[in-house]
Amino acid sequence: MDSLHIIPDGNFEVRYSAGRQNSSPVLFDNNSQTMKLGSNCLLIQMNEKNILVDTGTGLFNPDKNKYKMDYPRLLLSGLKGINIAPSDIDIVVLTHFHFDHCGGCMNENEEPVFSNAIHYIQASEVENAMENPEFYKYWTVFENVLEKNNLLRTIEGNFAIENSIELILSPGHTTGFQYIEFQLNDQNYIFPGDIIPTLWHLNNDNIVYLDHAPEALGVAKNKIIENCIKNDAFMIFQHSTKPLIGKLTRKENRYGFQRIK
Numbered sequence: 001m002d003s004l005h006i007i008p009d010g011n012f013e014v015r016y017s018a019g020r021q022n023s024s025p026v027l028f029d030n031n032s033q034t035m036k037l038g039s040n041c042l043l044i045q046m047n048e049k050n051i052l053v054d055t056g057t058g059l060f061n062p063d064k065n066k067y068k069m070d071y072p073r074l075l076l077s078g079l080k081g082i083n084i085a086p087s088d089i090d091i092v093v094l095t096h097f098h099f100d101h102c103g104g105c106m107n108e109n110e111e112p113v114f115s116n117a118i119h120y121i122q123a124s125e126v127e128n129a130m131e132n133p134e135f136y137k138y139w140t141v142f143e144n145v146l147e148k149n150n151l152l153r154t155i156e157g158n159f160a161i162e163n164s165i166e167l168i169l170s171p172g173h174t175t176g177f178q179y180i181e182f183q184l185n186d187q188n189y190i191f192p193g194d195i196i197p198t199l200w201h202l203n204n205d206n207i208v209y210l211d212h213a214p215e216a217l218g219v220a221k222n223k224i225i226e227n228c229i230k231n232d233a234f235m236i237f238q239h240s241t242k243p244l245i246g247k248l249t250r251k252e253n254r255y256g257f258q259r260i261k
């Protein structure tokens with residue numbers, strides 16, 4: 001039977017400056033002025049294939065002072081816990097090139113971790129990385145490694161894999177960002193990734209400081225929220241420690257969230 005696993009890669013903290021909106025006691029610690037975030041990857045098992053969405057941080061942390069990451073990262077041990085070896089992964093979907101989403105695709109010997117997996121990424125995300133080599137210098141290494149092993153597939157725009165997993169190009173957080181909608185056992189799911197990384201980010205005023213185009217992001221958020229309600233879909237949060245998954249509800253103009261985990 002097809003199945004879905006939300007696999008935590010471990011927590012980290014992002015510092016925020018005083019005066020920043022801090023309406024969520026779950027996320028914000030006013031004493032240390034840090035925002036506490038989880039980091040989750042998805043394993044979708046469908047058509048006897050293992051499809052991994054994002055690879056976590058792996059060994060990478062380009063700015064140790066800025067991001068207090070818990071180590072070791074947990075994705076590989078989480079996969080092992082459900083009897084999945086890295087070589088069992090058939091497809092990797094990379095939502096974008098921030099290190100906490102793609103860092104886990106290469107090991108310390110500069111070899112691909114998921115050595116049998118085709119890695120899907122938007123062509124515009126590759127272009128953006130090439131145009132900003134300072135910020136994305138780690139990616140050029142990953143790209144060489146994946147390309148050398150013939151594991152990289154760049155796509156342009158929306159793209160379906162395994163019939164019911166839709167990769168949706170949605171600039172805003174980064175220029176070539178893609179999020180995922182899929183159907184599994186007759187249930188709809190949306191994984192908005194860094195467009196709506198936690199429940200708190202559903203509000204259009206609450207954006208991530210890295211968002212490069214907040215207006216486009218706002219449009220994408222509204223579309224995702226509408227689709228989620230229309231399709232009675234579960235929403236999964238990538239950077240939440242809790243809740244991880246649940247359903248959005250709307251009565252008149254009031255929104256609610258029914259968590260299941």
Ligand SMILES: [Zn+2]
Binds near residue numbers: 096173194210
């Ligand atoms: Zn990001």
